[in-house]
Amino acid sequence: MMSRTEEDFELELRSLAGVLNVGMTHLDNGDIDVVTLVVNTKDPSATQSVASQIASLYYPEAKVVVDGTSHLLSLQRQGPTRxxxxxxxxxxxxxxxxxxxxxxxxxxxxxxxxxxxxxxxxxxxxxxxxxxxxxxxxxxxxxxxxxxxxxxxxxxxxxxxxxxxxxxxxxxxxxxxxxxxxxxxxxxxxxxxxxxx
Structure with missing residues (x-):
């Protein structure tokens, strides 16, 4: 079950421009280990920078990973015709x-x-x-x-x-x-x- 702090943390991350989804993995003690953001922005590194700042306030040891979707769009365009x-x-x-x-x-x-x-x-x-x-x-x-x-x-x-x-x-x-x-x-x-x- 998510703690109130974790819920607030996820809400802040989801409110960032271009964030489509937020995923978290936990350590054995329950702390967040890795936060993965799926984003659709032109500059995923800017989103990662802001997300890292937010993470440092809630879970300073958590690693922030940003996965942009622009490569998925190019794969989709190359994919099978419909x-x-x-x-x-x-x-x-x-x-x-x-x-x-x-x-x-x-x-x-x-x-x-x-x-x-x-x-x-x-x-x-x-x-x-x-x-x-x-x-x-x-x-x-x-x-x-x-x-x-x-x-x-x-x-x-x-x-x-x-x-x-x-x-x-x-x-x-x-x-x-x-x-x-x-x-x-x-x-x-x-x-x-x-x-x-």
Whole structure:
């Protein structure tokens, strides 16, 4: 359990500009050994200097380590590309939706004939399969948050292997685009981790 002094110390560190997270390791006697700050600033050394001054008031023996996130952003930019929504069209004559997605210059097109709401989600899953993804989920529900227009759509995907449902929510100009984007939202982590490829 944290002492009041430790709580105050952490609060002061968290209030520094650019501090995203604070971690502490303790010695056997309960004193703080190392304080690690995760920061998003242009000058992490300035944050370390101020944090060291604060630490000297509370725990003079504690070592302050600052981990900047700028290197993570560069890694993220170099990381895998993401599946992007391109467009969605609904043909009211035959009730079919067509969704187009892209990743790394490749285009996937999916079609479904279930109307604009369910069809938008089904066509998105079909477009992902067209891109070569093996999607181990089936469409469970596609619902509007309310019965009015201009409200988000929620998509629920059921795992085929009982590993948990996926939920996505999105709001766009119409229900079909909202359903397509909510389907992508529900699969963000799955697709970003390269699963299903």
């Amino acid at each position: 599946v992007a929504f391109v467009r969605a069209d609904y043909d009211s004559k035959d009730g079919t939706c067509e969704v187009q997605l892209t990743i790394a210059g490749r285009v996937g097109i999916g079609r479904a004939g279930s109307g604009p709401l369910i069809g938008g989600a089904e066509a998105t899953l079909s477009a992902l399969r067209d891109l070569g993804y093996d999607i181990p989920f089936s469409l469970l529900t596609v619902t509007n948050v309310t019965n009015g227009r201009d409200w988000p759509v929620v998509v629920t995907l059921r795992s085929n292997s009982n590993s948990g449902d996926r939920f996505g929510i999105a709001k766009a100009d119409d229900d079909m685009v909202s359903a397509a984007k909510a389907t992508l939202d529900s699969l963000n982590r799955f697709l970003a981790n390269g699963e299903g490829r």
